[in-house]
Amino acid sequence: MSSRTITGAVAALTIALTASSGFAAEKKLTIGVADALTGGGAVYGLPQANAVKMAADEINAAGGIKVGSDNYKIDVIAYDDKANPTEATNAVRKLIDRDGVKYILGFCCSGSTSAVASFIGNEKAVMLVGNAAERSITTKKIPNLVRTRPPADYTGQAAGTFIARKGHKRIAVLGALDVGFYAQYVDAVEREVKKTGGEIIAREVFSLRDRDMTPQLTKIRGLNPDAILVVGYVEPAAFVYRQAVELGMNIPRYGFTSGSEEQFLRVTTSEQMEGVWDLRPTELTLLSATKNGIAYHANYTKKYNASPSPSSPYAYDQLYVLKAAIEAAGTVDDTVVVAKAIRGLPVPPQVVMQYQPVDGKMFDVNGQAYTSNGAFQWQKGKWVFVEDLPSDSKAYSQFLSTLN
């Protein structure tokens, strides 16, 4: 072999290697996040967006998403929907039409999520919903939509059983009852409480921006309830807990809020929170967390210099679900195939939440995932996981399938 031939072969090999490595590096999958990054919903939305970015960094560091011989590195574009239906519609339209995004994650809040869900079925895109708990989001049988958080009434049923078991007969409710999923949670609680002869004696309302709850609490105090149930976003709920103590209401306080210790302590003191129950899906707290949960908490805290909100892993898990589905489908372009693959997945090993599979699959026929529910109590500055709230995901899934 002449030296000329050898030189030519080496040059050809070098070019081929350079070209192939360059080609692999250019593979990029852009995913979108539409979530509340500012405003009242940001207590849920911002940690969700952070969680997706963290998952993307982890997946990229581990080599990306493998599709055949290609590795896709994930690029995240996040838009602020302010938990507002119009803003959410605009954000998602921008992601699909301008940025060419096919996979959209996030979605912390029900009003904005429902607005996007109303048209996503007509798009060549896949929507993965996180913290938004309005039941109707997964009753419309939208094939390209799945949700990682269980609906509110699934949890409300378990919460009602727990409250009834505590022997309370007269329960006063104070909450964001003009928001559908909170009302659904309370309805489910009421059904369970009634089975043991209890009743809801008051349904008082606060809005997202309300901070002075003393008028409602004074009214409730006058009714002498056995317990109070607070359903709503973290910030107004924190004011309810604080002002109930200030009004001398020494009765058990139950809630459905999913706020972190840090979020509550911005408004109340630990002493004012002592003994409060949060009856919610078994979300992230260090005492209830699995190995994945503990690692997630540590990584998030290190990366963002703040503790993750309990519900933020719903969005973190979305990206691992998407990765598993794309790898199973063998395509990033065909969203119909990927959406179908999502519904056939078992629970991926990297997820943080403790999902209860239905027939061995993470999502049921409605595109709904279920976690276990838990009773958490504030004890000495921390949410402490006290016990599981028995929940039948299969029975609820069948019930959900009957709804339109």
Next chain:
Amino acid sequence: MLIEILQQTINGLAIGGVYVLIALGLTTVFGILGIAHFAHGSISMFGGYLTFFLVTSQGLPVLAAIPVALATGILLGLLVEMLAYRPVRHANHINAFIVALGLTMMVEGINLQLFGHEQVVIPTGLSRVFRFGGITVPELRLYVIIAAIVLVVAMMVFVERTKTGQAIRAVAENRDAAILMGVNVKSIPLIVFGISTALGVAAGIMVGALFAIAPGIGEGFVVKGFAVLILGGLGSFPGAILGGTVLGITESIAAGFISSAYKDVIAFVVMILVLLIRPQGLLGRTP
């Protein structure tokens, strides 16, 4: 029932005190300069944010942070008058209106950039609760009510008993006559904005300590402030005091005895009813 009424009245007095301070600032500017100062709410919340910053980031005690915030408020008021409103003082009213709207957006944006999107609560360490019979009064609310009363009395004394206060009233009554009487009308707008903004900052601190400050909160308070102005009578100091107190207590009683869902609606219905009977407001003068 009596205890509940008294408790709701106490509940309403604290928020009513905040409304009074906001409305006094607005009525001072409107009555004397004829400007609907929409940015007042956002500037008030800036004062609350500043106090929070001084307490949490600079380690100042609350009692030391409050005078710094009030002094900054006065300075800010002077700047607003000189840079935003003075150039359009002799122009059509619509110009001042547009400046007010623009200023609102600008201050909101500055608050967001400087202090972020998270809600903040000014830590005071006041968590005791006083009990009088069946009525409970949290320590912080009691101090807010007392502080509001002190500020209102100080404002009234200033306006009624000092030469500067008399000059302000003279300009409000009749600007031309005030000039003829030798009042330095050029300095009046500066003084008015300084006082008005300081009152607003005091209200912002109260909101931040009692409840929370967050982007957009100021707009809600300025709407309530204008409602108080109309309820009490445009340009009337006693009207602003009465209007703010009535609005605060009405909201509280309405939420307690009618429906918390329609708390704001009921308060505004009461306002409309009052205006049907007294179109000039509770203490306004008949034109």
